[in-house]
Structures are given as C-alpha cells and as structure tokens.
Amino acid sequence: MNTSLYTKALKWVWGIYTACGILVVMVAVVFPPDAILRNSPTCYSVKQFGRECFMCGSTRSFIQAGHGNITTALQFNRLAVVLFVLVIINFIVFIYYSITNKLLTNKKKSL
Numbered sequence: 626m627n628t629s630l631y632t633k634a635l636k637w638v639w640g641i642y643t644a645c646g647i648l649v650v651m652v653a654v655v656f657p658p659d660a661i662l663r664n665s666p667t668c669y670s671v672k673q674f675g676r677e678c679f680m681c682g683s684t685r686s687f688i689q690a691g692h693g694n695i696t697t698a699l700q701f702n703r704l705a706v707v708l709f710v711l712v713i714i715n716f717i718v719f720i721y722y723s724i725t726n727k728l729l730t731n732k733k734k735s736l
Contacts, residue, residue: 639719640719640723642715643715643716643719646712646715646716647712647713647716649687649712650687650691650709650712650713650716653687653688653690653691653692653709654691654692658685658688658692661684661688662684662685662688665684668680668681679704680702680704680705681702682701682702682705683701683702683704683705683708685698685701685702686698686699686701686702686705686706686709687705687709689701690705690706690709691709
C-alpha cells in the first residue's frame with residue numbers, strides 16, 4: 626500500500642471541501658441577503674411535510690453570521706452558526722498547514 630498516495634488524495638479532498646466551504650461563507654458575506662434568499666430553494670421537509678428540519682434557517686443564519694449579527698443568526702439556527710465558525714477555522718488551519726508544509730518541503734529539498 627502506498628500511503629503517500631492516500632495522503633496526497635486526502636489533502637486534495639480537504640482542499641476542495643475547504644474551497645467550497647469558504648465560497649459559501651464568502652457568498653453570505655458579499656451578496657445582499659435578499660438576492661440570496663430569492664435564489665435559495667425552500668426546504669424539502671417544509672414543502673412535503675409542513676415541518677422544519679434541523680437545518681431549516683441555515684441560509685438565513687449564515688447570512689446573518691456573515692454580516693456579524695451573531696445573536697440573530699443564533700435565533701435562526703444554532704447549528705449553522707457552529708458550522709459557520711468551523712468552516713472559517715478549517716480554512717485558517719488549511720492555509721496554515723499549506724504554508725508551513727510547503728516551507729518545510731522547500732527546506733528539505735535545499736538540504
């Protein structure tokens with residue numbers, strides 16, 4: 626088994642998920658809330674069963690968190706605020722890891 630190949634694949638997957646996550650956060654921060662809500666679908670659970678699911682309110686929560694209104698975001702969906710923070714932390718860790726790993730790799734090659 627070639628573990629370096631699996632490690633490389635995991636790093637790529639991590640990078641793709643990080644890029645997608647930070648894109649969602651950036652959309653919540655940059656675009657006007659009305660434009661996002663107009664183009665967001667209604668929850669399947671609400672459409673079919675008339676009940677909200679555990680993720681209902683996430684879009685509104687992300688928008689509010691992106692604009693710094695944490696209290697309002699928590700009222701819409703607490704889990705989404707946690708997810709919002711985790712996406713940002715993951716992005717910071719990914720960037721830090723990428724920079725330090727690249728620096729370490731370059732130092733090893735120069736030795």
